Amino acid sequence: MWNQVRKLQKNRTVKYGIPMLLLIVGGSFGLREFTQIRYDAQKIKRKLDPALEARVSTKKQLAILQDEFEKLKDADLDGWKNIRGPRPWEDSKEYQEQQRAQLSKGT
Template sequence: MLNLKALQKNKTVRYGVPMLLLVVGGSFGLREFTQIRYDAQKVKRKLDPSLEAKVNLQKQSVILEQEYEKMKDASLDEWRNIRGPRPWEDSREFQEQQRRKRTPES
């Protein structure tokens, strides 16, 4: 009984041990909660098998040399930079006005 009273008065046992249990136990608890989060993200990311096959087919069909040939044939001399409209401007009217201009803005 005397040892129990002495342990209750000891500050390390009274404050340190619960704090240590909270930190160590909290890390294990957080690991479980974050694992649930990542598992849920994996479930959301799964695609329908037929759709996944189409996506993979499209990814594999793009070849760098083919894209280069497309860009090589494009006429970049006639290209102009057309800025987008500001929020207070009518977008269609402004873009048509920009396309009609012959000289680039400075």
Template sequence: MFSFKTLQKNRTFKYGVPMVLLVVGGSFGLREFTQIRYDAQKIRRKLDPSLQARVSMQDQSQVLENEYEKMKEANLDEWKNIRGPRPWENSKDFQEQQRNTQR
């Protein structure tokens, strides 16, 4: 039927089959590399068992209530928005200028 020379001249066999193999093989290869990444992140995130026990015991609602109390005590009426220096400005001079205008 077909000889090897006929298959070598066929454009689909010459260009299409390697492309399909590259795409399919690449997806499997990328899956393996990304799995290594996520496994490494899991290992780094593991906490010390004593610290894990303290974190799990702490009630989340108490944490939120404590943060709310801190925010209530903060005096936001006297807060002033201060612009940072631009890249072309000398930051030392700008900081001195901001300190002098605050007084």
């Protein structure tokens, strides 16, 4: 009996092959579980709040588009002025105040 165990311990297939196969098969199952956890966590993060989900739903999409069209129809799109935004090296508040002052003088 003990001779057979010693022969198995010296056999290269038993010594290296079986642990390698166990590592490959076990690793496959382990990776499947870890990736499932990752995808479940992503699903939870992507869950929309109910107010936003109601606005995104395709059933109510037509009504939302009609509301937006009504808002745009009432807006004055012809009477606008192009105001340049501040450069990174300029003080934004100071520059905006200068442009507002110029606009109020011009109109």
